[in-house]
Each structure stands twice: as structure tokens, then as C-alpha cells.
Amino acid sequence: MIQLELLWQLQKHYLELNKLERKLKNLNKKDEIEELKVKIHQYEYDLENKKTRLEVNNMKINRYNSKVNQLKYEVKEIEDKLYSGKIRDIKQLTYMENENKKIKEEIEKIETEIILLMDEVDNLKGEIDEVEKTYDELKRNLKQTITENENLIQRVEADIKKEKEIIKEISADIDENSLKKFYTLLKNKGKAVVEIEGDKCTGCYMAVPLSILSKLKYSNSITYCDNCGRILYYKKQEE
Ligand SMILES: [Zn+2]
Known part of the structure; x- marks a missing residue:
């Protein structure tokens, strides 16, 4: 293949390589994974x-139940x-009746407390089921992500x-001098080989003199x- 065409191809693969390396660096799922991990911790x-x-x-309920039994x-x-x-002593009888009433009130109070606690236990069980469901789902999501x-x-x-292999292969067919110039341009200007559009260099958008244009059309030098100093590439009509 002619040198100019090889340089054009080389640049194409370099640009592709750059794109892929940037993509690898910014693989956006990293953030997604971190976010999922944080969420999973919260649910845990x-x-x-x-x-x-x-x-x-449950401990409180058990304690209250024994207390009720005791009372x-x-x-x-x-x-x-x-x-x-x-x-037969009236005073003692009255005292005992009062005592009895007090204890019964105490029992009632504790039993009300037990009912409240049991309601809360039911609610908690429902909430735990819900949270566990979401938690499992998040963990599956994380694994999949x-x-x-x-x-x-x-x-x-x-x-x-x-891409690196292709770049190596193409480079092997290009003379060292051109390769050196290519790399310097690539490094300094982002693109080393630029197409001509109409009569303009697409690197700097200045008109290319006719003499150069015709030289490019008929030779591959x-x-x-x-x-701008970039290598000019005149794309021949394909097929
Ligand atoms: Zn230019």
C-alpha cells in the first residue's frame, strides 16, 4: 500500500484506540455499582x-406476660x-379489696401495653419482609451490573x-522518517493527516494552492x- 494511504489508515486506528481508551477509563457503570453498594448498606x-x-x-411481651401471670x-x-x-376484720377486708382492685387495674394496663406491642411486632414483620425483598433485589442488581x-x-x-496490533502492523510498512513526522504532528496537533474538502485543508480550513491540489490528485507523495503543516490527504472516489 502507498505510504500516504498507510498513514491515513494508521491515524484512523489511532483515533479509534484513543476513543476506546477513553471509554475504558469512563466506564460509567463504576458509579452505578458504587451507588448500588451504598444503597445496599442502607438497607442492611x-x-x-x-x-x-x-x-x-418480643422480649418485652414475654416479660409483660410473666408479670401478668404473676399478678x-x-x-x-x-x-x-x-x-x-x-x-372478719372490716378494715382488713377493705384493704384487701382495694389491693385487689389496684392489681386488676395494673393487669389491665399491662395487657393494653402488650396489645400495642403485638401490633408493633406485626407492623415490623411486614416492614422487614418488604425491606428484605428490596434488599435481595438490589443485591441481584449489583451482581448483574x-x-x-x-x-x-x-x-x-x-x-x-x-487496535494496537493493527497499528503495529501498519507502522511496520511505513518508513521511519514519515512515521516520526506523523507522531510529532499527532502529538502536537491531534490529527496528523487531514482530508482536503473542496480546495480546503480540513486541519486549518485554509485554501490549498492549485498546484498542490493537482499534484495530490495525480501522485501519492x-x-x-x-x-498548518499537517499531511494532506486527497480522498479518491471509492469504487
Ligand atoms: Zn492546513
Whole structure:
């Protein structure tokens, strides 16, 4: 292949390589993965909190239930005595009846508390189920996103490797001097080889003299733009 055409191809693959390397650097799923991880931590924390509250409530319910049993036993003892007919002292009877009433009120208070706690336990169980569902879903999402990201990285890395090989192959066929100039231009100007559009250099948009234009049309020598110094490329009509 002619040198100019090789340089044109070389630049094409360099630009593609740059694009791929930028893509690899900015693989946007990284942010997505971080975001998911943060969310999962929040749900984990929430779940732990709710489970602790559930445990505490269950403990309270157990404690209140034993307290109620104990108080009911006390009531029974007092009532046994009251109705045994053995106590005849009015004062003592009144005292015991008051005591009995107080304990029964206490039982009622604790039982109301137990009902409230049991309601809360039911709510918590429902909330835990919901949070667990979302949590599992997020974890599945994370796993899938990580796999997808790894696949994407692998694909881009494979493409980069391929481009580098092509660049090496093309470079091997270009003379050293042209290659050196090409790299200097690429480094300093972003593009080393530029197309001519109409009569303009697309590197600097200045008109290219007719003499150069016709020279380019009929020969394939490497010609530089008088104005910007880039290598001029005249694209022949394909087919
Ligand atoms: Zn130019």
C-alpha cells in the first residue's frame, strides 16, 4: 500500500484506540455499582435496626406476660382469702379489696401495653419482609451490573488489543522518517493527516494552492499543508 494511504489508515486506528481508551477509563457503570453498594448498606442497616426492634418487643411481651401471670396469681390468692370467710376484720377486708382492685387495674394496663406491642411486632414483620425483598433485589442488581461491567471492560480491552496490533502492523510498512513526522504532528496537533474538502485543508480550513491540489490528485507523495503543516490527504472516489 502507498505510504500516504498507510498513514491515513494508521491515524484512523489511532483515533479509534484513543476513543476506546477513553471509554475504558469512563466506564460509567463504576458509579452505578458504587451507588448500588451504598444503597445496599442502607438497607442492611435498616434491616438490622428493625430486627433488633422486633427482638426487643418480643422480649418485652414475654416479660409483660410473666408479670401478668404473676399478678393474676396474686389476685387469686387475695380472692381466695376474701371469700374464705376467715377474715372478719372490716378494715382488713377493705384493704384487701382495694389491693385487689389496684392489681386488676395494673393487669389491665399491662395487657393494653402488650396489645400495642403485638401490633408493633406485626407492623415490623411486614416492614422487614418488604425491606428484605428490596434488599435481595438490589443485591441481584449489583451482581448483574458487576458482571455486565466486567464483560464490557473485557470487550473494550479486547478491542484495544486488536487496535494496537493493527497499528503495529501498519507502522511496520511505513518508513521511519514519515512515521516520526506523523507522531510529532499527532502529538502536537491531534490529527496528523487531514482530508482536503473542496480546495480546503480540513486541519486549518485554509485554501490549498492549485498546484498542490493537482499534484495530490495525480501522485501519492506525502505533501504538507503550507499553513498548518499537517499531511494532506486527497480522498479518491471509492469504487
Ligand atoms: Zn492546513
